[in-house]
Amino acid sequence: EIFKIYRIKYQKDYKELGLSMNYSKNQILEVEITDMSETGEGIGKVDGYTLFVKDAIIGDTVRAGLTKVKKNYSFARVVEIIKPSKDRVNPPCESHRQCGGCQIMAMSYEAQLSFKENKVKSDLVRIGDFDKDYIDSITENIIGMENPYRYRNKAQYPIGLSKDGEIIAGFYAKRTHSIVETKDCFLGVSENKQILDAVILYMKKCGVMPYDEASGKGTVRHVLIRKGFSTGEIMVCLVINEDSLKRADVLVELLENVPGIKSICININKKNTNVILGDRCETLFGEDTITDYIGDIKFKIGPMSFFQVNPAQTRKLYEKAMEYAMSNVDLNGSGYEGDNTAIQDNILSGKNVWDLYCGIGTISLFLSKKAKRVTCVEIVEQAIENAKENAMINGVTNAEFYSGAAEDLAPVLLKNGNIPDVIVVDPPRKGCDKKLLDTILSVKPERVVYVSCDPATLARDLKLLCESEYELKKVCPVDQFPHSTHCETVCLVSKKCPV
Ligand code: SAH
Numbered sequence: 132e133i134f135k136i137y138r139i140k141y142q143k144d145y146k147e148l149g150l151s152m153n154y155s156k157n158q159i160l161e162v163e164i165t166d167m168s169e170t171g172e173g174i175g176k177v178d179g180y181t182l183f184v185k186d187a188i189i190g191d192t193v194r195a196g197l198t199k200v201k202k203n204y205s206f207a208r209v210v211e212i213i214k215p216s217k218d219r220v221n222p223p224c225e226s227h228r229q230c231g232g233c234q235i236m237a238m239s240y241e242a243q244l245s246f247k248e249n250k251v252k253s254d255l256v257r258i259g260d261f262d263k264d265y266i267d268s269i270t271e272n273i274i275g276m277e278n279p280y281r282y283r284n285k286a287q288y289p290i291g292l293s294k295d296g297e298i299i300a301g302f303y304a305k306r307t308h309s310i311v312e313t314k315d316c317f318l319g320v321s322e323n324k325q326i327l328d329a330v331i332l333y334m335k336k337c338g339v340m341p342y343d344e345a346s347g348k349g350t351v352r353h354v355l356i357r358k359g360f361s362t363g364e365i366m367v368c369l370v371i372n373e374d375s376l377k378r379a380d381v382l383v384e385l386l387e388n389v390p391g392i393k394s395i396c397i398n399i400n401k402k403n404t405n406v407i408l409g410d411r412c413e414t415l416f417g418e419d420t421i422t423d424y425i426g427d428i429k430f431k432i433g434p435m436s437f438f439q440v441n442p443a444q445t446r447k448l449y450e451k452a453m454e455y456a457m458s459n460v461d462l463n464g465s466g467y468e469g470d471n472t473a474i475q476d477n478i479l480s481g482k483n484v485w486d487l488y489c490g491i492g493t494i495s496l497f498l499s500k501k502a503k504r505v506t507c508v509e510i511v512e513q514a515i516e517n518a519k520e521n522a523m524i525n526g527v528t529n530a531e532f533y534s535g536a537a538e539d540l541a542p543v544l545l546k547n548g549n550i551p552d553v554i555v556v557d558p559p560r561k562g563c564d565k566k567l568l569d570t571i572l573s574v575k576p577e578r579v580v581y582v583s584c585d586p587a588t589l590a591r592d593l594k595l596l597c598e599s600e601y602e603l604k605k606v607c608p609v610d611q612f613p614h615s616t617h618c619e620t621v622c623l624v625s626k627k628c629p630v
Pocket of ligand 1: 509564
């Protein structure tokens, strides 16, 4: 304690003498947290020196112990919370600090939402160079969840041995490969626990061992559980280090009675790797796939399929994207005529639309219901195969799918006379390739709908798109991942009206 007091006094003395501080590891500094990083650390400044404080949230005043000191900033951990933020709550999950999946669970959900909304707006101003008042006037309220728990339709639990040699399921402690036991993550469905209990009971009964990374021995690596939220169908897949599972009948018997079980399967992964799934699956019971819907579009989901993990919010995100693609926005720049829900006409009818970075075609299939023709581009070939199947099971005939990089394929489509009226992009975190943005500007579509999972690259790309002929008209943040720092945003960019 004397040490701490001495340090703080020392800090003050330095300031009084007008000297710059020398910081060292284990030093304790008092700091007020004013912002939060991408990875969820609280950010605060001491005499202009930045601290990234693990487990501190905006509004906290903490004593922070420096853990890694750099010239202009330092990482730190909370030694003591001197004054808790008004937004601090008791997180329901005891393991949230160890796990690191829910970086901001100690913040009330309301505060999480305003943090994300502000992040989107401030990135658009800071990085995108847009006017602050203008951004405030065109940004809609962030779309959050009513109940921000149990929203994930997919869980992957590693299986291992505890120190006492018991079989456990849980999660890897942050940046490690040691398993912390939990069967009930608050983001996952409540059936997960019952399923994991049954799998562990089967393993005990039949002498099936967990896989051990160090020796490469043992059988069960992960349990993958997926649920179709709108159908209630559940799939359980054991990822194993063998070609087959011994006494699979016992596993099936134990799992069969879990309500909703539609598919029990194994995935074979014998490689010494961090990648969870191998490339071969075998069904032990029921169907090869489960079914789910986003809106009225049907998806068949296998153990290896990509599918958005929060279907309720995905639906809201893509409905917003549809609204922006279709609605009658006054092109004189004064925003909406009437309220947001009033989609007067379907301006997409008869139109040619591109859906770039289309993944398994979720947005594409929504678009195909309204537009004349939809052209979809995605770099992962497997995803394009899934997208084609999804189009087929939904009876969609006006969508074409191409696999390749959007920036490379866009010029080819143009050359073939495929000229878009509207372009939708939904790129990964690194945003759009500059080459693609240049192509978009040269094609001059009526509007561009930008769906983003990273506000910083969104702002960078919008700055370029809105340099001359285009204008940012609408912005809507959507919270797809409550308790994490991630934030999605939908934006509408359209041609300025000639004056
Ligand atoms: N809308 C999609 C999800 C998009 S996620 C859906 O609902 O399924 C972003 C997608 O962009 C990923 O599927 C990724 O594989 C793809 N991608 C990444 N780089 C790309 C590129 N250069 N060109 C086209 N697609 C790309």
